[in-house]
Amino acid sequence: MDIAYKGEHLLPGQLGQFFIVLALGSALFSFICYFFASRETALKGDNSWLHMGRIGYWLNTVSILGMGTCLFYLIYNHYFEYHYAWSYTSRSLPVYYIVSGFWNGQEGAFLLWMFWQAVLGNILIWKAKSWEKPVMTTVALSQVILCSMILGVQIGAAHIGSSPFLLLRNAMEAPIFQRADYLDFIKDGRGMNPSLQNYWMIIHPPVLFLGISSLVIPFAYAVAGLWQRRYQDWVKPAIPYALFACMVLGTGVIMGAFWAYESLNFGGFWAWDPVENASIFAWLVLVAAVHVLIVFKNTGHSYFTATLLTLLSFVLVWYSSFLARSGVLGDSSVHAFTDLGLFWQLVIGVMVFLVITVYLLVSRWKELPITKKDEETYSREFWMFVGAVFMGLSCFHLIIVTSIPVWNLMFGTKFAPPVDPVKHYNVIQASFAVVVTLLTGFTQFLKYKKTDVTRFFITTIIYLVFAALITALIAFGTGVYKLHFVFILVMLCSVYSVVANAKVLADAMKGKFKLAGSAIAHIGFGLMLVGALISAGTKRVISENLTGEQYSEDFAKTENPKENILLYKNEPLKMGDYSVTFTGDTIEGLNHYFNINYTRLDAKGNKTEEFNLRPNVIVAGDAGLSSSPDTKHYLLHDLYTHVTMTNIISNDPKAAEEQQHGANTDDSDYDAPVAHQIAIGDTIPYRDGIIVLKRLNKNAKIQDIPLTQNDIAIGAQIEVITHGKTYKAEPVYLIKGKSVYDFGKKVEDAGLKLSFTKIIPGKTPGEGKVEITVYTQPESKKKFIVMKAIEFPYINFLWAGTIIMVIGFFISILRRNKELKTV
Amino acid sequence: MKKSSILGIIVIAVAIAVIISTYSTSSTYGSFNDAKKTGSELHVVGHLNKQKALFYDATKDANYFSFYMKDNKGEECKVIVTGTKPQDFERSEQIVLTGKMKGNEFHASHILLKCPSKYTDGKLNVTEVSARKSASI
Numbered sequence: 001m002d003i004a005y006k007g008e009h010l011l012p013g014q015l016g017q018f019f020i021v022l023a024l025g026s027a028l029f030s031f032i033c034y035f036f037a038s039r040e041t042a043l044k045g046d047n048s049w050l051h052m053g054r055i056g057y058w059l060n061t062v063s064i065l066g067m068g069t070c071l072f073y074l075i076y077n078h079y080f081e082y083h084y085a086w087s088y089t090s091r092s093l094p095v096y097y098i099v100s101g102f103w104n105g106q107e108g109a110f111l112l113w114m115f116w117q118a119v120l121g122n123i124l125i126w127k128a129k130s131w132e133k134p135v136m137t138t139v140a141l142s143q144v145i146l147c148s149m150i151l152g153v154q155i156g157a158a159h160i161g162s163s164p165f166l167l168l169r170n171a172m173e174a175p176i177f178q179r180a181d182y183l184d185f186i187k188d189g190r191g192m193n194p195s196l197q198n199y200w201m202i203i204h205p206p207v208l209f210l211g212i213s214s215l216v217i218p219f220a221y222a223v224a225g226l227w228q229r230r231y232q233d234w235v236k237p238a239i240p241y242a243l244f245a246c247m248v249l250g251t252g253v254i255m256g257a258f259w260a261y262e263s264l265n266f267g268g269f270w271a272w273d274p275v276e277n278a279s280i281f282a283w284l285v286l287v288a289a290v291h292v293l294i295v296f297k298n299t300g301h302s303y304f305t306a307t308l309l310t311l312l313s314f315v316l317v318w319y320s321s322f323l324a325r326s327g328v329l330g331d332s333s334v335h336a337f338t339d340l341g342l343f344w345q346l347v348i349g350v351m352v353f354l355v356i357t358v359y360l361l362v363s364r365w366k367e368l369p370i371t372k373k374d375e376e377t378y379s380r381e382f383w384m385f386v387g388a389v390f391m392g393l394s395c396f397h398l399i400i401v402t403s404i405p406v407w408n409l410m411f412g413t414k415f416a417p418p419v420d421p422v423k424h425y426n427v428i429q430a431s432f433a434v435v436v437t438l439l440t441g442f443t444q445f446l447k448y449k450k451t452d453v454t455r456f457f458i459t460t461i462i463y464l465v466f467a468a469l470i471t472a473l474i475a476f477g478t479g480v481y482k483l484h485f486v487f488i489l490v491m492l493c494s495v496y497s498v499v500a501n502a503k504v505l506a507d508a509m510k511g512k513f514k515l516a517g518s519a520i521a522h523i524g525f526g527l528m529l530v531g532a533l534i535s536a537g538t539k540r541v542i543s544e545n546l547t548g549e550q551y552s553e554d555f556a557k558t559e560n561p562k563e564n565i566l567l568y569k570n571e572p573l574k575m576g577d578y579s580v581t582f583t584g585d586t587i588e589g590l591n592h593y594f595n596i597n598y599t600r601l602d603a604k605g606n607k608t609e610e611f612n613l614r615p616n617v618i619v620a621g622d623a624g625l626s627s628s629p630d631t632k633h634y635l636l637h638d639l640y641t642h643v644t645m646t647n648i649i650s651n652d653p654k655a656a657e658e659q660q661h662g663a664n665t666d667d668s669d670y671d672a673p674v675a676h677q678i679a680i681g682d683t684i685p686y687r688d689g690i691i692v693l694k695r696l697n698k699n700a701k702i703q704d705i706p707l708t709q710n711d712i713a714i715g716a717q718i719e720v721i722t723h724g725k726t727y728k729a730e731p732v733y734l735i736k737g738k739s740v741y742d743f744g745k746k747v748e749d750a751g752l753k754l755s756f757t758k759i760i761p762g763k764t765p766g767e768g769k770v771e772i773t774v775y776t777q778p779e780s781k782k783k784f785i786v787m788k789a790i791e792f793p794y795i796n797f798l799w800a801g802t803i804i805m806v807i808g809f810f811i812s813i814l815r816r817n818k819e820l821k822t823v
Numbered sequence: 824m825k826k827s828s829i830l831g832i833i834v835i836a837v838a839i840a841v842i843i844s845t846y847s848t849s850s851t852y853g854s855f856n857d858a859k860k861t862g863s864e865l866h867v868v869g870h871l872n873k874q875k876a877l878f879y880d881a882t883k884d885a886n887y888f889s890f891y892m893k894d895n896k897g898e899e900c901k902v903i904v905t906g907t908k909p910q911d912f913e914r915s916e917q918i919v920l921t922g923k924m925k926g927n928e929f930h931a932s933h934i935l936l937k938c939p940s941k942y943t944d945g946k947l948n949v950t951e952v953s954a955r956k957s958a959s960i
Contacts, residue, residue: 375826375827377826382826385830386830389830389834393834393837393838396838396841397841397845400841400842400845404845404849414851414852415849415850415851415852416849416850416852416865416866417849417866418845418848418849418850419850419864419865419921419932424848428841428844563886563906564885564906565885566881566882566885644907645879645881645907645908782882784881784882786885786907
C-alpha cells in the first residue's frame with residue numbers, strides 16, 4: 001500500500017538523482033567519443049568525435065555542480081527525510097560544519113573527488129593540446145567509474161553505487177515509516193561525530209581529494225604515451241602535473257596528521273593506522289615516479305621504471321580507496337568507515353586500472369625505449385634511481401603489512417597485524433629512510449652522466465662529518481641518543497640531507513636558481529624527519545601517576561606507567577615541574593570546557609610561570625563524550641592536556657534526568673553527618689582542611705521567610721579553609737513559633753554541607769556553645785576530572801619541514817612548467 | 824655483472840626480508856584459551872559480558888579498568904586495562920583486544936571497540952517530547 005507521506009521535499013532529491021544519472025551518462029559518452037577521437041584510424045581534420053567528447057565532459061561537469069547544489073540544499077535546509085542529511089548533520093551544528101557535513105559521508109567524498117576531477121579535466125581540455133584526446137579518454141573513464149559509485153541503483157540482488165539522495169524511509173526499515181506524518185517525529189539529524197567537529201574537517205578533505213584526483217593526470221599521460229606509441233613525449237608535460245599531485249596530496253596528508261596531532265584522537269600525528277598508511281601509498285610511489293621521470297628526461301635511462309611507477313601510483317589510489325571504504329579493515333583500523341556494500345564495485349575499480357596498466361606494458365613491451373647501456377656509477381641519475389627504488393620498497397612494506405586483512409580474506413588465513421604496529425613500522429620504515437635521505441644528500445654533489453670522483457668524495461665526506469657533529473649535538477640535547485640506533489642513523493642522514501641541500505640552495509641563490517626547488521623540497525623533507533624523530537621519540541606523558549592504591553610497587557614497575565591522573569576540584573596536585581589545579585568548568589553550547597591551572601614553581605617555591613588550559617569535552621547525546629585537548633605551545637615543545645574521564649558530566653540519561661529533577665535528596669550525596677559542639681573561635685578539622693566558627697549573627701535573614709519579632713534566627717558565620725583557599729558560609733538556626741528549623745549551607749567547592757543544629761547555652765554568654773553538623777562529601781561524589789598531559793618536543797620542525805617541502809615542490813612546478821614552454 | 828642486475832638482486836632481497844619480517848612480527852587472532860597456552864601477545868576478538876559488572880573507579884585508581892569478555896568461542900575471561908574506561912564502552916558490539924594472559928587475567932595493552940554508535944548504525948532515534956517532562960518544569 002502506498003502511503004501519502006506528508007511534509008517531504010522530494011523535488012531536490014529527484015533533481016539530484018537525475019543529475020547523477022546525467023553525470024554518469026555524459027561521462028560515458030565523453031569517454032566513448034574521446035576513445036574514438038584518439039584512434040589512429042580517426043580521420044585527420046575530422047574533429048567531430050573530439051567536439052562531442054568535450055561536450056560530454058562539460059555536461060558531466062555541469063551535472064556534478066548540479067548534484068552538489070542539490071545536496072547542499074538538502075543539508076542546509078535540514079531536510080531530514082534524506083538519509084544523508086539525517087546521518088551527518090543536525091540543527092545544532094554551526095553553518096561551517098554543515099558545509100563539512102557535505103563530505104562527511106562516503107558519497108559526499110566521492111562527489112568531492114569527482115568535482116576536482118571535473119575541474120582538472122577542464123584544465124586539460126584547455127591546456128593539453130595534442131594530448132587532449134588520449135589523456136581525456138582516461139580521465140573520462142575514471143569519471144565514469146566514480147559516478148557509478150554514487151549511482152544508487154538496485155539490479156536484482158546487486159546494488160550499484162550508493163546515492164546521497166536516498167530517502168530515509170528507503171534507507172532503513174522502522175515501524176514509524178508506516179505513518180504518513182513520520183517527519184513530524186524526526187526533529188533532528190544524528191549530527192556529526194564529535195571527533196570530526198574540528199575546523200580541519202572543513203579544509204582537510206577538499207585538499208586531500210584535490211591531491212587524490214590530480215593523480216589521474218600523470219596516469220592518463222602515461223597511458224596515452226603507451227597507447228599512442230609516443231613513448232618519450234608524454235614525460236615532459238606529465239612532470240609538472242605529477243609534481244602538483246605530490247605537493248597537494250602531501251599537503252592533504254600532512255593536514256590530516258596535524259589534525260590527528262591537534263585532537264590527539266589517534267594518539268599523535270602519525271599512528272600507522274591502516275587508513276593513514278593507505279593515504280600515503282600513492283604519495284610515496286608518485287614521489288619516486290617523479291624522480292625517475294626526471295632521470296629519464298635528462299638521460300633517457302630508466303623508462304620502464306618511470307612509466308611503471310607513474311601507472312602504479314594511480315592504481316594505488318584506488319587500492320587505498322578500496323581499503324578505506326570496503327570495510328575490509330574493520331578489525332584493524334580506528335577510522336570507522338562503514339561498508340556501503342560497495343566491496344565488489346571497489347574491487348572492479350581497482351582492477352580496471354590495474355588491467356589497463358598490465359595490458360599496455362605487456363603489449364608494448366618490445367617497443368619500449370629501454371636502453372641496454374649501463375649507467376655510470378658516479379652519475380646523479382643512477383643514485384636518483386636507487387633512491388626511487390627504495391621509496392618504492394618502503395611503500396611495498398607498508399602495503400604488505402597494511403593489507404594483512406586482505407591476505408586473510410584471500411587465503412583464509414588468520415594473521416593479525418603486528419602487536420605493536422608503531423614500533424614495527426617505525427624501525428623498518430626508518431631503515432628505508434636512512435637510504436633515501438642519504439641519497440637525497442649525496443646525489444646533490446653528483447652531476448648527470450659523469451662526475452669528478454675525487455672531488456665528489458671529498459665534498460661528501462666533509463659534509464658528512466659536519467652533519468655528524470650537528471647530529472651529535474641534537475641527539476644529546478634532546479635525548480634522542482637513547483633510541484634505537486636506526487633512528488640515530490636516520491637523524492644523521494636527515495641532517496646530512498639538510499646540510500648538503502642547503503649548500504645547493506646557497507649555490508642556487510648565486511645563479512642557478514632553477515635548482516632551488518628540489519633543494520628546498522629536500523631540506524623540507526629532511527627537517528620533517530628530524531622533527532618527527534625527536535617528537536615521536538622523546539614525547540613523554542608528564543601526568544604519570546605511579547601511586548595507584550591497588551598496585552604494589554612491583555606491579556607499577558612491570559606494567560606500563562599510569563598515564564592518567566585524578567584531579568579533584570580545587571585540590572592542587574604536583575605533576576612534573578608543574579602544580580596543576582582543576583578550577584572549574586563552563587558550558588558553551590555542546591562544548592564543556594574544563595579550566596585547568598598550571599603553575600610552575602622554582603626550587604625556592606616561587607611562581608615562575610602560570611597559565612590556564614581549557615580542554616574541551618563534547619557531549620553528543622547518546623554517542624557519549626568526545627574530548628579534545630588544549631595545548632600550550634612553546635617554541636620548542638607543546639604541552640597537551642586532555643580530559644579522559646569526569647564525574648561532572650554524564651552521558652547516562654538516567655543520571656542526567658535525576659540531576660534535572662533534583663530527585664535524589666542531598667543527604668545521599670554525603671557521608672554520615674558528624675556533630676561538633678564548639679564555641680566561637682574554635683576549629684573543626686576535617687579531611688581536606690579546617691572549619692572555623694568566626695562569630696554568630698543574631699540578625700540572620702532567611703530568603704523567602706518573613707520573620708516576626710518573636711522568631712529567633714541566628715546565623716553561624718563560618719570559614720572553611722582548604723587547599724589554600726577560604727570559603728565563607730552561614731548556616732542559620734531558626735526558632736519560629738514552637739518549631740525549630742535549621743537551614744544548612746553547602747560549600748560546593750569544598751565538598752561540604754554545614755548545618756547549625758543546636759544552641760547550648762552556658763553560664764555566661766562566653767561559655768555558650770553551638771552544635772555544627774558537618775556533612776562531608778565522599779571522595780567519589782566530589783567533582784573530579786581524570787586527565788592526561790603529554791609533552792611533544794620540537795614538533796615545530798615537523799610542521800616547518802612540511803611547509804618548506806611544499807614550497808620546494810611549488811618552485812619545481814614553476815621550473816618544469818617553464819621548461820615546457822621553451823621547448 | 825651489470826649494476827642494474829646487482830640493484831635488482833638487492834631489491835628482491837629487501838622485498839623478501841620485508842615479507843619475512845612482516846610474517847614474523849605479525850601476531851595471530853586467537854581465543855583466551857590460546858592466550859593461556861602461548862604466553863605471548865595476541866589479538867582476541869569477542870564481546871562484553873553485560874551481565875557482569877565493569878569496574879572503573881577513578882577515585883580509587885584512575886588507571887585501572889576491568890571487565891569480563893567472552894571471546895568468539897564463548898570462553899569468558901577477566902580483562903584488565905591500564906587506563907581509563909573508553910567512552911561508550913558498554914554499548915560496544917565487538918571488542919578486539921591486544922595483550923596477553925597473566926594468571927587468570929588478560930592484560931590488554933590495546934582495545935579496539937566497535938560501537939553501534941548513532942553515527943554508524945541503522946537504527947532510528949525518534950525524539951518525542953514526553954508530556955511528563957514538560958509538566959514538571
